Amino acid sequence: MANLHPVPAEFAARARIDKAGYEKLYAESVSDPEGFWGRIGKRLDWIKPYTRVKDVSFDISDLHIRWYEDGVLNVSANCLDRHLATRGEKTAIIWEGDDPDDSRHISYRELHAEVCRAANLLTHLGIGKGDRVAIYLPMIPEAAVAMLACTRIGAVHTIVFGGFSPDSLASRIADSQCKLVITADEGVRGGKRVALKANVDAALERPNTNSVETVLVVRRTGGAVDMQVPRDRWWHALMEGQSEQHDPVPCEAEHPLFILYTSGSTGAPKGVLHTTGGYLVHASYTHECVFDLREDDVYWCTADVGWVTGHSYLVYGPLANGATTVMFEGVPNYPDSSRFWQVVDKHKVTIFYTAPTAIRALMREGEDPVTRTSRASIRLLGSVGEPINPEAWEWYYRVVGESRCPIVDTWWQTETGGILITPLPGATDLKPGSASLPFFGIKPAIVDANGNLLDGATEGNLILTDSWPGQMRTVYGDHQRFIDTYFRTYPGNYFTGDGVRRDEDGYYWITGRVDDVINVSGHRLGTAEVESALVAHVSVAEAAVVGCAHDIKGQGIYAYVTLKVGVEQSEALRKELIAWVRKEIGPIATPDYLQWAPGLPKTRSGKIMRRILRKIAENAPDQLGDTSTLADPSVVRNLVDERMIRG
Numbered sequence: 001m002a003n004l005h006p007v008p009a010e011f012a013a014r015a016r017i018d019k020a021g022y023e024k025l026y027a028e029s030v031s032d033p034e035g036f037w038g039r040i041g042k043r044l045d046w047i048k049p050y051t052r053v054k055d056v057s058f059d060i061s062d063l064h065i066r067w068y069e070d071g072v073l074n075v076s077a078n079c080l081d082r083h084l085a086t087r088g089e090k091t092a093i094i095w096e097g098d099d100p101d102d103s104r105h106i107s108y109r110e111l112h113a114e115v116c117r118a119a120n121l122l123t124h125l126g127i128g129k130g131d132r133v134a135i136y137l138p139m140i141p142e143a144a145v146a147m148l149a150c151t152r153i154g155a156v157h158t159i160v161f162g163g164f165s166p167d168s169l170a171s172r173i174a175d176s177q178c179k180l181v182i183t184a185d186e187g188v189r190g191g192k193r194v195a196l197k198a199n200v201d202a203a204l205e206r207p208n209t210n211s212v213e214t215v216l217v218v219r220r221t222g223g224a225v226d227m228q229v230p231r232d233r234w235w236h237a238l239m240e241g242q243s244e245q246h247d248p249v250p251c252e253a254e255h256p257l258f259i260l261y262t263s264g265s266t267g268a269p270k271g272v273l274h275t276t277g278g279y280l281v282h283a284s285y286t287h288e289c290v291f292d293l294r295e296d297d298v299y300w301c302t303a304d305v306g307w308v309t310g311h312s313y314l315v316y317g318p319l320a321n322g323a324t325t326v327m328f329e330g331v332p333n334y335p336d337s338s339r340f341w342q343v344v345d346k347h348k349v350t351i352f353y354t355a356p357t358a359i360r361a362l363m364r365e366g367e368d369p370v371t372r373t374s375r376a377s378i379r380l381l382g383s384v385g386e387p388i389n390p391e392a393w394e395w396y397y398r399v400v401g402e403s404r405c406p407i408v409d410t411w412w413q414t415e416t417g418g419i420l421i422t423p424l425p426g427a428t429d430l431k432p433g434s435a436s437l438p439f440f441g442i443k444p445a446i447v448d449a450n451g452n453l454l455d456g457a458t459e460g461n462l463i464l465t466d467s468w469p470g471q472m473r474t475v476y477g478d479h480q481r482f483i484d485t486y487f488r489t490y491p492g493n494y495f496t497g498d499g500v501r502r503d504e505d506g507y508y509w510i511t512g513r514v515d516d517v518i519n520v521s522g523h524r525l526g527t528a529e530v531e532s533a534l535v536a537h538v539s540v541a542e543a544a545v546v547g548c549a550h551d552i553k554g555q556g557i558y559a560y561v562t563l564k565v566g567v568e569q570s571e572a573l574r575k576e577l578i579a580w581v582r583k584e585i586g587p588i589a590t591p592d593y594l595q596w597a598p599g600l601p602k603t604r605s606g607k608i609m610r611r612i613l614r615k616i617a618e619n620a621p622d623q624l625g626d627t628s629t630l631a632d633p634s635v636v637r638n639l640v641d642e643r644m645i646r647g
């Protein structure tokens with residue numbers, strides 16, 4: 001029986017939503033979604049109000065998802081202009097640099113002026129409504145300015161995480177056919193510099209990147225860069241002459257807002273497309289309810305803007321709500337492992353939202369780096385990105401939150417746009433390790449492998465039987481892939497790719513991915529991506545990659561490699577292949593283990609049996625299960641023996 005943490009009295013008394021409120025609103029939201037979301041949609045400023053709320057079919061022969069379809073709005077006007085009258089001098093962004101002596105407060109008025117100038121600049125560079133813009137920036141205020149400037153003119157941004165390699169950047173630019181790339185000379189993280197502009201230069205040498213006409217370069221470090229005229233232009237030089245006035249461009253509710261690439265079971269990362277109206281309603285409403293937002297909160301989400309969490313809960317949700325949001329350039333352990341809590345004390349952070357992998361890494365350093373800081377300002381903690389193990393949950397609760405602060409364990413995905421299963425801090429009793437109950441309008445269900453609905457306390461695959469406003473609308477440029485990936489497995493429903501257990505109280509416990517996606521430190525990677533990077537090396541004949549348990553990262557990457565005939569196995573080659581994957585995709589894809597595989601376990605039809613490879617990686621040879629369908633069972637014996645030698 002899990003340790004139950006009831007809603008603290010302070011939250012119950014002051015919360016936006018209490019237990020009775022949750023039950024009432026949830027019931028309404030699922031019985032009358034049109035009425036419910038019709039009302040909630042009014043939280044935004046619409047240039048032209050919507051008259052239609054929901055037009056959705058999950059039927060694969062007629063799949064469509066439309067929310068607030070005839071409404072017209074502008075995202076940046078909702079995040080900035082409408083706050084000027086009442087919150088103009090309020091801090092919108094507190095920027096905390098990698099260097100602890102470096103920080104800045106940017107008011108809503110200042111941010112508005114910067115975004116207007118940037119919108120004028122983009123227009124001047126020939127970027128218009130619907131054009132794609134790649135953003136490859138470190139965690140500096142210009143990242144938020146660039147995002148909002150795109151939304152102001154109706155351009156579609158695609159942010160590429162600064163840790164991705166030139167190849168990964170190139171494939172995203174090629175797929176989305178961007179006209180502009182916004183980058184920086186270099187990024188700084190943990191005292192180390194990252195050569196972003198040089199990576200852009202390398203990316204633009206790759207095929208199908210000719211769509212890029214301009215590269216705008218923000219000066220972050222002043223490090224030397226190679227400016228190719230006329231393609232490359234300095235951000236600061238061009239921003240200088242721009243006006244601080246700009247009329248936001250009206251965008252239809254279903255106008256594309258951004259594309260964000262994410263990994264799936266097969267093939268190259270998919271361009272998840274989110275649109276304007278529904279996304280912003282969902283991001284802002286969940287941000288307000290889940291974090292029980294108050295006007296004087298200082299809210300800090302530690303995610304990078306390169307991930308969906310950075311989109312929805314660092315920039316769009318908080319700014320649409322007129323909140324103060326902290327943007328942190330650095331890492332949790334620089335200059336030392338008290339850094340998060342030093343930043344909390346410095347800026348009097350009240351709400352802190354991070355990933356389990358960071359908590360586990362800090363937990364390893366002991367309690368002292370935490371307890372030597374005050375953290376008295378914190379009132380609410382959050383977790384996102386992967387299942388949080390109960391030990392890490394309890395440590396986060398007891399040590400960081402001093403057993404006073406509820407933890408909201410928020411389950412969602414790049415595809416969902418915002419939080420779907422989560423506690424509400426004033427309404428939900430907490431069970432460590434459980435994302436708990438569905439948010440308003442969310443209808444989770446559990447099915448077995450054959451699609452049979454399972455009732456009551458049970459375990460199986462997580463599906464969602466109805467839409468919500470923040471749902472992705474398509475895979476950019478490949479609608480068929482959207483249908484096939486999410487709606488074909490359990491027709492009529494959205495399949496999440498996650499396994500889940502539901503307990504006797506109706507609480508959901510996400511058990512992890514059930515497909516060939518691995519979750520490394522809260523970052524999604526397809527095993528197929530790592531495999532294709534490996535086989536691109538001249539020495540490799542074949543590769544198979546699986547996830548394995550990892551104390552800090554949650555999951556690590558375990559690669560099996562078959563070398564080409566005549567190539568010798570060696571430690572040097574093992575290291576070279578690990579470095580190769582790191583260079584091909586980026587540091588997050590670095591394999592943790594690489595085992596030589598003279599052969600891979602395959603069925604007679606040639607399909608690699610990953611179930612077996614996962615068990616070998618786990619060092620559980622007694623749990624291999626049925627191997628009788630293998631073409632050559634001796635392959636398994638060899639792999640197990642090698643694994644045993646390594647220990």
Ligand code: PRX
Nearest residue numbers: 384385386387409410411412413414510524
């Ligand atoms: O497996 C689930 C896991 O992360 C996946 C989504 O990854 P991504 O699209 O990169 O988005 C991460 C940030 C929302 C999910 O399919 N996941 C995310 N949050 C949780 C989680 N697993 C368990 N508990 C969570 N709170």
